[in-house]
Amino acid sequence: MVEAAASAIAVEAYRDGRNLISYVTKKFDYADDLDMNYKRLKEESDRLFARREDIEAQVQRDKTKKMSKECEAWFYRVKVIEQEVMKLENEFNKGKKRTWRKRYILSRSNLSRRMVKMCEELHSLWVDARVETEVAVEKPPEPVRLINGPKIENKSSLHLAIAEVRGHLRDRDVKRVGVWGMYGIGKTTILQNLNDDEEIGKMFDIVIYVCASKDNCIETLQCAISRRLKLHVEGNDDAGEVAWRISKDLEKKRYLFLLDEVLESLDLHAVGIRDNGNDSKVVLASRYEYVCCDMEVDEFINVKRLSEDDAWKMFREKVGQNINLPGVEPIARLVVNECAGLPLLIDRVARNFRKKDNIYLWRDGLRSLRRWPNVKIHGMDEVLEFLRFFYDDLDDGTKNCFLYGALYPEDYDIFVDYLLECWKARGFMGDVIDFIEARGRGHSILRDLIDVSLLERSERMKYVRMNKVIRNMALKISSESKFSTFLVQAQAGEGLHKPPKEDEWKGVTEISLIDNKLHSLPEKVECEGLRTLLLQKNHDLTLIPESFFRSMQKLQVLDLYGSGIKSLPSSISSLTNLTALYLNSCSDLMELPADMRSLINLEILDIRGTGLSYLPVQIGHLLHLRCLRISLSKSCMGSLLEQSKLAQISQNVISGLSLLEELVIDVDPHNLWWDGVVKAVTEQVATLTKLTSLSFCFPSIDCLKIFVTSSSLWKDFSFTFRFSVGYHESTAYKILEHFEYEIFRCLRYVNGEGVNHVISEVLAEAEVFELIHHKGISSITEFGMDSINKMRGCLIEGCTDIVSIINGAHTVEASLGCLEKMVIKNAPRLLSIFSGPLHSGSLARLTTLSIYNCPKLLKIFSSGVVQQLSELQQLRVEECQEIREIIIGVENIGLETGCLPKLKMLILENLPKLRSIWVDDSLEWPSLEGVTVYMCHSLIRLPFGKSNAINLKYIKGQIAWWKKLEWAEDGTRERLQKIFFIFNQ
Known part of the structure; x- marks a missing residue:
């Protein structure tokens, strides 16, 4: 056993000895290879660092890219290993200075071994930086890619459009804005300047400007957006997949999408532009208004021509x-x-x-x-090519309607209803017979022409115009036509003194000599094909030759509006195809031709503003008449016996006009003849079965009662009326001036007293109510809430007993929830607009409130009222001596800062005791654009600070008042001084 143990020990000792020898030998080998390993270290490190420099140069060359995270980590590892290589090099250089000794063998060996390991790491890092793999990635898309659009410093109209868009971009409720207008008007300039706007750029994480393709291809649009967002979708034919990637990329961003040159409606959701809930916005530009409408924009901006x-x-x-x-x-x-x-x-x-x-x-x-x-x-x-493109895209009927607009002088305001009547009279609406249908179709055609900017809306409500360039194109097109030839010398006031030569009348279908200084017309002209003759506003034209109309059998439209004629020639009977005859504002015309029976196709007769003071019996012979407008001037016919005879003759004029659809009878308050026939005429009017529109003067409530109890039509939803009960100096409805669209059912009540159930019955069907010089009621609530709650417009003038407009104590429901416009004038006892409890929803749609000369008025926005007025856009208060506060502070404690969110214009004039609009600058006034203050000497503070009323464009006032103002914050005066203008009446 001892031998065995000894033998085992010997074997183990032998093994240990051999391991020791092997270990020492390796140390010597590493020590011997130090120089070689150092050389290899240098080679490997130089190669790696060269690779690093190549990668850095590659990244620097492509400015659109940045290092990937992986690449950044690789660079960090190289940096760390570079420090370690430097340590090894320093250690090697120090060792070379030492004398060779055995005790340094181990350190040389360790250094050499570490170099070997380092070489392996260097090589591994070099392999990781292989060229085949991407070492850089694209930089994220820049927030704004500047386009450097055309400068607009000298184009105030474009400035205003941009400012308007900017205001909508701040409004959280607005998601899409449509900018539209004719070719070449500046829409692209607007969008490019929006893209470059520094203030707008700060509002969004990214601004994307893209032009829609001519064919409105979704894939093409997606490609452009993807390039802007740096999404690699090349080769992906799945539009749905691309849309998902676009929407996913924009999911967390607040984006502004500017889409230019949209020719047809686009589904932005299918493109990938979706509402992400981050207050993102879309602004699109199109030549067509209907495209903006189809794409469900919240706000429309029509770009006007340059001033x-x-x-x-x-x-x-x-x-x-x-x-x-x-x-x-x-x-x-x-x-x-x-x-x-x-x-x-x-x-x-x-x-x-x-x-x-x-x-x-x-x-x-x-x-x-x-x-x-x-x-x-x-x-x-x-x-010209682009303008002609719009025309060529129209159907034949619409083309004729467009060309007809060239008969009027350039930039001439054309009354819409009149233009539609001319289109119908000329047969441009096909087989349409009824006027109500014709007006509907006409408005559709008009909208189409406006949508493509071939016609423009005028600044005057209910008028359109055609600009010079478009008109030139229309006249050129008409000159090339074989079927319709124009002779147009409409001068808009410049004044031709002589009519065209006789040979110029030949072969033409439409002649326009509007607004000239013609004194005469040719005795005889050859124009058998003439369909339209426009002679309006020739004030010096007093006489038309007897035979003038003899060769115009095909004439359909004859307009003599505003001319100086005193009579019509006998040749008027030759116009057997005449459909529309306009004699309105011919103030010297005292009578109609004795025989008008031959005008068998006449549908429209307008004789308002003539010298006629009675209803001519000749009208009863015009059996095809569909539209009659007449005004009866002050009586000057002689004896009462003569008037009585005329009254008897005229009593049955209306009853024979069985096709009559539209009737207007305006009466001068001094016309005595009307009082004798009005009951009989009222009864006749009530029997008309095709009547769809009636404008009528009822001298008394009894006459009104005759009509409403006899007529079966007037409550029909399609029936429109303008009833005036009692006489007033003006036949015009003043409240309608405040509306931008047509109001069809109006009631004016003049010099009445108390409450009458017939008035309440008609008022319940009316959209507009004018109460003038009324007595015996303290508020209009007394007419009954059911009667007044449909009203959209209300004028109260000269009503001496009214104390408040609405008395909330008379109802448990919302009051005047449909009311949009309210005007109050000359109410000497008025104390407040609203008294009693205010129910939710009251005045919720009110956009305009104007108050004039109410000397005892104390409250405008009393307790709780101001919170209801979320739609109010304009407030005007003038000559109210007792007004001290616009919004009463003690009655509106805790008022929300965002109240009156849509108020744009505030006008305060001749308010001597006014000392406050609001107690401080805590309200936001987010939409307020203009403030006018005149003769309000006690108002020494405005409710504005450095940060509210951000859309304010002007403050108008007197210099002395401005200098006297006090400011709660430093810097407010400096901010507002830039937009202060001197008030000019």
Whole structure:
């Protein structure tokens, strides 16, 4: 056993000895290979660091990319290992200085071994940086990609449009804004400036500007958006998948999407632009209003043409120094006038005139421009081509309606109802017979023309116009037609003194000589094909030759509005196809032709504003008449016996007009003849079975009662009326001036007293109510809440007993929940607008409140009222001597800061005791744009600070008042001084 143990020990000792020898040998080997390993270390490290430099250069070359996280981690590892390599190099360099000794063998060996390990790590890092793999990724899309759009410093109209969009972008309730207008008006400029706007850029995480493709292809649009967002979707044919990726990328972002040149409605949800709940917005620009409507925009902005001043500034800038040549400026201004305020056209014309370096070339250029598009002008064919594109896209009937607009002077306000009647009379609406249907179809056509900007809405409500450039194109198109030829010399006040020569009348279908200074017309003209003759506003035209109309058997529209004629010639009987005859405002016309029986197709007769003081019996012979408008002037017919005879003759005039659809009878309050026939005429009117619209003067409630109890039509939903009970100096409804759309059911009650059930019955069907010089009621609530709660407009004037407009004690429900416009004038005892309890929903739709001359009025926004007025946009208060506060502080404690969220305009005039609009600057006034203060000397503080009323554009007032104002915060005066303007009455 001892031997065995000894033998085992010997074996173990032998093994240990061999391991020790092997270990020492390796140490010696590592020590011997130190120089070689150091050389390898240098090679491996140099190669790795060279790779690092190559990668850095690669990233620097592509500015659209940044290092990936993986790449950044690799660079960090290289940096760490670089420090370790430096340590090894320093250690090696120090060791070389030492003398060789055995005790250093181990340290040399360890150093060499560490170098070997380091070489392996260096090689591994070098392999990780292989070229085949991406070492960088794309940078995230920049928040705003600047377009550097055209400057708009000299274009105030575009500035206003941008400011309006900016205001909507701040409104959390607005998701989509539609900017629309004709080709070349500046829509793209607006969107590009919105894209570049620094303030807007701060409002969003990302701003995306994209032009829609001409074919509105969703895939093309998605491709453009994906490039902007740097989403790699190339080769992906699944539009739904791409839409999901776009929406996913935008999911957490507050984005602004600017979509330009939208020609047809687009489903943005299918594109990938979806409401992500982060107050993201879409602004789209289109030539067509209907596209904006189809895409469900919340706010519409119609881009108007440049003002004369803006157009001139732009033209000067584009033309350059040649505009300063002697004598050129007057010509240049006429050139600008030919461009009709269209930025694109101004640009093209300016490029053409930029080369003209003497006055002769300028004069020749102006002559050519005035003959355009008949004369080609370099650079302008593009404009004409695009305008012609809109026309070519219309159907034949709509094309005729459009061309008809060229009969009126450029930028002439055309009354919409009149234009639609002319279209119907000319047969442009096909087989439409009924006027109510014709007006519906006409408004659709009108909307189509406005949508494509071939017609424009006028600044005057219910009027449209055609600008110079569009009109020139229309006249050129008509000149090329084989079927419809125009002779147009409508001068808009410039004044032709002589009519066209006789041979010029031949072969034409439409003639317009509007607004001239014609004294006479030819004795005889040959124009068998004439369909329209417009002679309105020739005030000096007093006589029409007897045989003038003899060759005009096909004439359908004859307009003599505002001419000086005293009578119509006997040849009027030749107009057997005449459909519409306008004699309104011919104040010297005292009677109609004795025989009008031959006018068998006459449907429209307008004789308002003539010298007629009675109902002419000749009207009863016009059996096809569908629309009759007449006003009875002050009686001057002689004896009472003569008037009585005329009354008897006229009593049955209306009853024979069985096709009558629209009837207007306005009466001068001094017309004595009407009082004798009104009951009989009322009974006749009540028997008309096709009547759809009636404007009528009832001298008393008894007459009104005859109609409402006899007529079976007036309560029909399609029946419209304007009833005036009692006489008033004006036949116009003043409250209608405040509406931007048509109101069809109106009741005016003048010089009445107390409450009558017939008035309450009619009032229950009315949209507008004017109560004038009424006595015996303290509030309009006394007419009954059921009678007044449908009202959309209300005028109270000269009512001496009214103390409050609404008395909440008379009802347990909301009051005037449909009311939009309210005007109160000359109410000497009025103390408050609303008295008693206020129920939720009262005045919830009120947008305009105007108060004039109410000397005892103490409260406008009394307790709780102001919280209800979420839709109020305009407040005007004038000549109310006792008003001290607009919003009474003690009655509105704890008022929400966001109240009156839509108030845009505040006008305060002649309020001597007014000292406060609101007690401090705690209200936000988020939509307020303008404040006017005049003769309010006690008002020394405004409710504005440095941060509220952010959309305020102007404050108008007197200089002395402005200097006297006190400010709660430093810096507020400086902020508001920039928008202060001196008040001018």
